[in-house]
Each structure stands twice: as C-alpha cells, then as structure tokens.
Amino acid sequence: MCRNLLRSGGYAKLYANTNTTTNLHxxxxxxxxxxxxxxFNSTTYLWHTVKNFGKDTFKSWLSRSPYSSNIGHIGKVxxxxxxxxxxxxxxxxxxxxxxxxxxxxxxxEISKIQGFWSKGSKTVxxxxxxxxxxFKGKKNLKKFIKFISGICxxxxxxxxxxxxxxxxxxxxxxxxxx
Numbered sequence: 001m002c003r004n005l006l007r008s009g010g011y012a013k014l015y016a017n018t019n020t021t022t023n024l025h026x027x028x029x030x031x032x033x034x035x036x037x038x039x040f041n042s043t044t045y046l047w048h049t050v051k052n053f054g055k056d057t058f059k060s061w062l063s064r065s066p067y068s069s070n071i072g073h074i075g076k077v078x079x080x081x082x083x084x085x086x087x088x089x090x091x092x093x094x095x096x097x098x099x100x101x102x103x104x105x106x107x108x109e110i111s112k113i114q115g116f117w118s119k120g121s122k123t124v125x126x127x128x129x130x131x132x133x134x135f136k137g138k139k140n141l142k143k144f145i146k147f148i149s150g151i152c153x154x155x156x157x158x159x160x161x162x163x164x165x166x167x168x169x170x171x172x173x174x175x176x177x178x
Contacts, residue, residue, distance in 0.1 A: 075136035078164040080148060080171070081115060081128035086155040094154075098147055099133050102140070107132040115161065150176035 062068050082091075099106035109130040116125050135144060141164075152160045153173035160171040 073136075075134045075140070076165050077132060077134050078144060078162060079130065079132045080160055080162040081113065081130055082151070082155065082160065083115070083157065084127045084129055086157065087129060091151065091155060095131065095151065099131075102143060103133050103135050105133075145171065146174070146176060149174035 059073070062071060065071075096106075096108075107130075109132075111130065113128045113130055114125055115128050116123055118124075133144070135141070148160055148162065148171045152171055153175050157173060159173075162169045162171050
C-alpha cells in the first residue's frame with residue numbers, strides 16, 4: 001500500500017488506528033515521534049508523508065523518518081511491455097535469468113494489458129505482459145538497454161515501449177553478440 005500511495009503522489013484519506021482521522025488540510029500534522037508519542041501509528045505518519053510528498057523529496061523525508069532503517073533505495077524503476085504472442089519459454093527464461101543475475105529481482109505481470117499504435121492508416125492492437133525492474137547507475141542502465149534491445153531483436157519487434165525515471169522511450173532492436 002505504501003509503495004502505491006507514494007508513487008502516485010496523490011491524496012488519500014487514511015484513517016489512524018485510533019478512532020480519529022488526521023486533519024486532511026493540516027500543514028504540520030501531529031507529532032510523529034514514535035519513541036515519545038504513545039499515540040503514534042504508522043498509518044497517520046504515512047498520511048502526513050503522502051500529503052506533503054510534493055513539498056519534500058523521498059530521500060529527504062527518509063533521512064528524518066523513523067522508518068529509515070527499514071527502507072533501502074534500490075534505484076530507478078524501469079517498466080516495459082512485451083507482446084504475449086511473441087513470448088516463448090526460451091525468451092521468458094532469458095528475461096528471468098538476466099534480471100535475477102544482474103538486478104537480484106524483478107516483477108512480471110501477466111494480464112490483459114493492451115497496446116495500441118498506428119501503423120500507416122490503421123490502428124494495431126495486441127496484448128502485452130508487463131515487466132518492472134529497478135537498478136542504480138549508468139553502467140546498469142547501459143546493460144539493461146542493451147539487453148532489452150537484444151530481446152527486441154530476438155522477438156522481431158520494431159521497438160519496445162519503456163518508461164524509466166518518469167519518461168517514455170522506444171527501444172530499437174539490436175543484434176547482441178553472445
């Protein structure tokens with residue numbers, strides 16, 4: 001829940017574990033010292049964080065947070081989509097092996113996500129699977145782009161749609177030497 005709320009940066013009405021609701025228009029919020037405040041609870045603290053997130057950076061907030069020892073930064077999120085009809089067992093295993101080896105983890109969503117794009121005068125549509133991985137640094141970014149470009153080549157796609165760091169890109173195919 002925390003991840004989705006912080007990611008959206010939106011306002012949500014979160015209830016405290018007590019019978020009170022945090023003031024939705026408060027700029028200061030309650031005292032959030034978990035060591036000294038017997039009424040402290042993480043839901044109220046989370047609401048204050050979500051509400052004021054636009055005024056703060058997550059890293060700055062984290063440095064003052066009682067949760068700082070519970071959260072580790074793992075980098076920027078990259079999300080890309082691959083057409084279901086071109087994903088065979090070999091390609092899926094290649095993706096799995098690469099992400100686990102180089103980035104220790106990833107998320108894969110099998111769903112009814114559809115992609116639409118123009119091809120000449122007609123609109124093309126197909127189903128996609130969603131992949132998400134996080135990593136730090138230019139070296140890891142280059143490795144990631146090279147890999148995705150190789151997958152694009154292997155599945156004979158014109159491009160793969162990628163969002164990273166809040167921006168969108170199309171990754172072109174590139175034959176990768178093995």
